[in-house]
Amino acid sequence: MSKRHSTKYKIDRRLGENIWGRPKSPANRREYGPGQHGQRRKGKLSDFGVQLRAKQKLKGYYGDISEKQFIKVYKEASRLKGDTSENLIGLLERRLDAIVYRAKFVPTVFAARQFVNHGHVKVNGQRVNIPSYRCKPGDVIEVKEKSRQMALVLEATQLAERDVPDYIDADHNKMTATFNRVPQFSDVPYPVQMEPNLVIEFYSR
Template sequence: MSKRIQAKYKINRRLGVNLWGRAKSPVNKREGGPGQHGQRRRKPTDYGTQLQAKQKLKGYYGNIGERAFRKLYEEAVRRKGDSGENLIGLLERRLDAVVYRLKFAITPFAARQLVSHGHVKVNGKRVNIASYQVSDNDVIELTSKAKQMAVVLEAQASGERDVPDYFDHDQAGAKGTFLRAPKLADVPYPVQMEPNLVIEFYSR
């Protein structure tokens, strides 16, 4: 589990963006980097721009570890088609990302915790691996116990975001079907993501 669960908004402050589009983000109240005086803004280098793009994408999905993120990059490059689009598709197939998209959890961190604690089933079987890659037409649902959890009910009632159209969503039954891997334009990111720069970062 990520070490950033208790300090997830530090990621927002460091990157200077409201990464998850949440009203509680400190970026909404204060611009600039962390620290008493913030950080001086300098013109970013190509490397800095690419690194920023990587950190945003990693952070958005619950601050995925570097080794795991590099493996996703390698798989994205290995596959046919646009590597940046492939990377987005692989990230959106992660089980914790799917749980977050289906509004079973209020944040990606909470989604990862639901999965790791065994509260999520894929095609009727419990899966507790957050990085598990969901396939097209897989049915994802919560256990009976999880459906009654306060954090789950809060997430489902939240109006902060909607379930994207690459899911068939049954809110009342707390289940959903993953229809297809989305393209970048299909994913409802609150901030601009640039997977092409991430590919460039790793391929240097």
């Protein structure tokens, strides 16, 4: 499992956007970056800078995936038929930790990674502890019975700040979710504007 070196709030502040739409994000109060030079005036970004920022934002949103892992997903997306940027989003949304987060079993995408890693989740009745495990349409994801009363889980199901998207059927009474289909980019409820086309440009330079 790759280690995340920066805190989620620093990712928010570095990018200057509340990328998960969380009410407690410091980006809501301080739009400048962290550290002693955070308030320096920023010049206009070059094309490379714009592409890099789009990549950092998308990579950060899914739990600050490691660069090595992200490049692997990009290469796979570019090999698939169709629009590479749509394929990239589809592959990221098929990650088990992303589905656990989307189904509102946990409050944050970082908690989803840890929740899966600690063995609290089953896919089609089998325990899976790999956050990057790729689900297929029709897969049933469930929280283990012993884990259903965890404070983290109970808190997440009551969150009003986000809804479960229509490509996932979640039942919070049984703590199960069915992954119905691979979503299009337009189906994914990002709180901020994501630009996967710029990410593709960044890697295809």
